[in-house]
Amino acid sequence: MxxxxxxxxxxxxxxxxxxxxxxxxxxxxxxxxxxxxxxxxxxxxxxxxxxxxxxLPVASYILLPLEERFLPFRDDGKPVDGIILLGGSVEAADSASRGMIVSNESAERVLDTIQLAHRYPAARILISGGGGTVFGDGAAEAPIIAAYLKSVGVDPARILVEDRSRTTSENAAYSKELAKPREGERWLLVTSAWHMPRAVGVFEKAGFPVTPYPVDFRTGGGSNNHRPFASISEGLRRLDLGTKEWAGLIGYYATDRTSQLFPGPQGSAAGGSASR
Missing domain, CATH: 1.20.5 (Single alpha-helices involved in coiled-coils or other helix-helix interfaces)
Known part of the structure; x- marks a missing residue:
C-alpha cells in the first residue's frame, strides 16, 4: 500500500x-x-x-548535500566479497521491446559495476531491481542487466539476480535474503550519489552492512554548482530528482525504514576517500 x-x-x-x-x-x-x-x-x-x-541553480543546491554525504570510494586493498548494483539505470520495458539494453542517464551504475567486476574477480555481483510501475508488474530490470554483464564477459556463476523489488527498502530486504551475507564480509553498494544516503540507511536497517560506492553525480565541483542551467527542462528535471529524494528520506524515516533522517558515514566501513 x-x-x-x-x-x-x-x-x-x-x-x-x-x-x-x-x-x-x-x-x-x-x-x-x-x-x-x-x-x-x-x-x-x-x-x-x-x-x-x-x-537558476536551485536544483544543484538541493542535490549537493545528498551527493556529498558520502565520499567517493577508494580501493584500500581490503578484499571485496560482493558488489550490489541497485536498479534505476536501465529502461526495462524499452530494453525488452528492443532486444538490447537501453540505459538512461544513470548508466554509470552499470558501467562502474563492470569495472568493479574486473577489479575484484572473486566478488559476487548482486543485481537488484524488479518492475517499478504503479499499474501492472512492469518489466524487471535485473535480468536485463545480468544478461548484459554476461555478454561483456562477466562469469554468470558470479551473478545473483534479485528481480522482485520495487522500492529501495525492498532492494535491501530481498538482497539480504538472496546474498545471505556473513559477518565480516565486505559488500560494495553501487548506486547514484544522490540516492546513496537513503540506500545505505535501508541496508543498515535491514542488517546488511555495505560500503558505499557512489556514482552518477549530478552536481559539479566548486563554482560549477552556482551556474544557471542551459535549459528550463534540465533544471526542472534535476529539481524533481532532488526533491523526490529528500521526500523519500523523510518518508522512509517516518515509516521506520531507516534509523536516521539523513543517514551518513558510520566508521570506516561506510566512508571512503576523496579520490577513487
Whole structure:
C-alpha cells in the first residue's frame, strides 16, 4: 500500500507537475469574468516560478548535500566479497521491446559495476531491481542487466539476480535474503550519489552492512554548482530528482525504514576517500 500511495502522491507533488498544474488552474480561473485578473495573476506568478526554478541553480543546491554525504570510494586493498548494483539505470520495458539494453542517464551504475567486476574477480555481483510501475508488474530490470554483464564477459556463476523489488527498502530486504551475507564480509553498494544516503540507511536497517560506492553525480565541483542551467527542462528535471529524494528520506524515516533522517558515514566501513 505504501508503494502505491507514494507513487500516486508524488506524481501530483512533483515540482514540475505542480507548477504546470497551477499555471493551468490560473488559466481556467481566468475564464470566469469575476476571477479573470486573479487567474491571470496566478498563471503569471507560477510561469515565472517555472522559469526561475528551471534556470537558476536551485536544483544543484538541493542535490549537493545528498551527493556529498558520502565520499567517493577508494580501493584500500581490503578484499571485496560482493558488489550490489541497485536498479534505476536501465529502461526495462524499452530494453525488452528492443532486444538490447537501453540505459538512461544513470548508466554509470552499470558501467562502474563492470569495472568493479574486473577489479575484484572473486566478488559476487548482486543485481537488484524488479518492475517499478504503479499499474501492472512492469518489466524487471535485473535480468536485463545480468544478461548484459554476461555478454561483456562477466562469469554468470558470479551473478545473483534479485528481480522482485520495487522500492529501495525492498532492494535491501530481498538482497539480504538472496546474498545471505556473513559477518565480516565486505559488500560494495553501487548506486547514484544522490540516492546513496537513503540506500545505505535501508541496508543498515535491514542488517546488511555495505560500503558505499557512489556514482552518477549530478552536481559539479566548486563554482560549477552556482551556474544557471542551459535549459528550463534540465533544471526542472534535476529539481524533481532532488526533491523526490529528500521526500523519500523523510518518508522512509517516518515509516521506520531507516534509523536516521539523513543517514551518513558510520566508521570506516561506510566512508571512503576523496579520490577513487
Amino acid at each position: 505504501f508503494y502505491y500511495v507514494s507513487k500516486i502522491v508524488w506524481f501530483f507533488a512533483t515540482p514540475s507537475n505542480l507548477l504546470i498544474s497551477l499555471i493551468l488552474l490560473g488559466l481556467i480561473l481566468a475564464l470566469f469574468r469575476r476571477l479573470r485578473r486573479f487567474g491571470i495573476g496566478i498563471s503569471l506568478v507560477f510561469a515565472l516560478a517555472t522559469i526561475a526554478f528551471g534556470l
